[in-house]
Amino acid sequence: MMADVPESPFLNLAIPPHVKMIYLDHGATSFPKPQEVYELMDTFYRRAGVNPGRSGFDLCLEAGSFVDETRRLLCAFFGGTDPNRLVFGHNSTDALNLAIFGLIGKGDHVVTTHLEHNSCLRPIRTLQEDEGVEVDWVDFDDAGYVDPGEVVHRFKKNTRAVVMNHASNVIGTVQDVAPIGNACRERGIHLVLDASQSAGVVPVKMDDLGADVVCFTGHKSLMGPMGVGGMYVREGVEIRQTRAGGTGVESARRRHLERYPYRMEYGTPNLPGIAGLNAGVKWVNRLGLGAIHAHEMALWKTLRDGLSAIEGVTLHGQEPGGGERIGVLSFNVDGLEAMDTGTMLDVDSNIACRTGLHCAPMVHRHLGTDEIHGSVRFGIGPFNDREHIEKAVSAVAEIAASRRGGPVCTRV
Ligand SMILES: Cc1ncc(COP(=O)(O)O)c(C=O)c1O
Numbered sequence: 009m010m011a012d013v014p015e016s017p018f019l020n021l022a023i024p025p026h027v028k029m030i031y032l033d034h035g036a037t038s039f040p041k042p043q044e045v046y047e048l049m050d051t052f053y054r055r056a057g058v059n060p061g062r063s064g065f066d067l068c069l070e071a072g073s074f075v076d077e078t079r080r081l082l083c084a085f086f087g088g089t090d091p092n093r094l095v096f097g098h099n100s101t102d103a104l105n106l107a108i109f110g111l112i113g114k115g116d117h118v119v120t121t122h123l124e125h126n127s128c129l130r131p132i133r134t135l136q137e138d139e140g141v142e143v144d145w146v147d148f149d150d151a152g153y154v155d156p157g158e159v160v161h162r163f164k165k166n167t168r169a170v171v172m173n174h175a176s177n178v179i180g181t182v183q184d185v186a187p188i189g190n191a192c193r194e195r196g197i198h199l200v201l202d203a204s205q206s207a208g209v210v211p212v213k214m215d216d217l218g219a220d221v222v223c224f225t226g227h228k229s230l231m232g233p234m235g236v237g238g239m240y241v242r243e244g245v246e247i248r249q250t251r252a253g254g255t256g257v258e259s260a261r262r263r264h265l266e267r268y269p270y271r272m273e274y275g276t277p278n279l280p281g282i283a284g285l286n287a288g289v290k291w292v293n294r295l296g297l298g299a300i301h302a303h304e305m306a307l308w309k310t311l312r313d314g315l316s317a318i319e320g321v322t323l324h325g326q327e328p329g330g331g332e333r334i335g336v337l338s339f340n341v342d343g344l345e346a347m348d349t350g351t352m353l354d355v356d357s358n359i360a361c362r363t364g365l366h367c368a369p370m371v372h373r374h375l376g377t378d379e380i381h382g383s384v385r386f387g388i389g390p391f392n393d394r395e396h397i398e399k400a401v402s403a404v405a406e407i408a409a410s411r412r413g414g415p416v417c418t419r420v
Pocket of ligand 1: 035036099100101102125127173175176177202204205225226237
């Protein structure tokens with residue numbers, strides 16, 4: 009029997025009729041979006057889809073004010089104090105690249121973790137290989153948590169930054185960032201936080217976490233569309249520019265403007281994306297992070313309990329207790345490659361999930377799942393309900409039953 013989990017209280021949208029699948033890939037992107045996200049993207053772009061802040065005519069001013077209103081909205085969301093330090097970009101990969109390449113360079117040392125996504129790993133490795141930046145990698149424990157003391161223990165005289173994710177996109181653990189952030193602030197080290205998975209489900213407040221830069225993406229739990237994201241940069245933190253281009257103002261200047269938000273924004277912004285993000289964040293604010301998180305975690309618990317009772321299913325980093333987490337769960341069916349399990353879930357049960365390394369190869373090296381090409385990941389979202397979870401558990405149980413005693417299937 010399933011634990012008593014409420015139906016989704018958030019179903020204020022009409023799921024398009026062609027979407028018959030059970031969507032459990034919210035770790036990759038939230039889908040569908042709240043109705044108002046689609047509506048505002050459409051109505052705002054039709055009404056005032058002109059280049060914001062570039063000219064003085066009325067619609068242009070309206071578009072510019074709307075972008076600024078969205079800056080204020082997100083600045084408050086992340087506990088910032090200066091909306092101009094909320095800068096828009098394409099996604100968190102874009103923001104992380106700007107922050108990492110703009111803050112860290114030759115002679116510096118950086119501390120990061122084995123939980124990171126390639127959007128942190130690859131820029132850091134590039135700096136390591138091309139600029140000789142020293143890197144310390146901190147591992148996570150069996151429950152999926154990094155010991156904050158271990159991060160601080162790695163600090164050296166030339167430590168310039170700690171770069172880490174707030175919530176893991178593979179195992180869903182939310183890291184205890186505050187002690188790391190506090191230690192960073194005491195020593196003038198920058199904490200660059202990847203809030204891709206946490207923003208929109210758990211509080212992400214600059215000062216509570218001690219972050220200097222928080223990078224976010226619009227299309228996951230902030231419920232916005234793809235192609236918009238950005239970062240909040242704390243007062244006093246000046247990221248070196250690694251790009252330059254049009255800002256729409258002070259065009260006679262030879263170099264890109266140094267003041268925020270222009271300092272970190274290049275070219276025409278994604279106005280329809282910002283409109284969708286505006287509506288998405290307002291939706292999240294209206295429902296409340298607490299309610300969204302409680303709903304997703306009730307489903308996660310049912311899913312975790314259901315899957316862990318199935319013989320031949322191995323869960324990764326899903327120990328009960330421990331610290332905080334989000335509704336992301338990784339597992340494997342013994343004897344099957346993740347991709348094959350995913351195909352069976354899709355073809356036989358119409359369940360969408362993500363399989364493979366999830367752009368986080370070091371997590372899989374730690375788990376030992378790199379050798380079998382990763383894990384199956386279910387990512388729970390606000391529109392999932394108890395029936396979705398029951399069907400997912402039954403589908404995995406059937407796959408595991410069909411594999412028991414069968415030959416091991418490996419891909420080459
Ligand atoms: C932890 C983490 N960091 C970074 C990213 C990159 O997000 P985006 O592809 O939107 O830039 C993701 C997306 O999967 C993620 O889960």
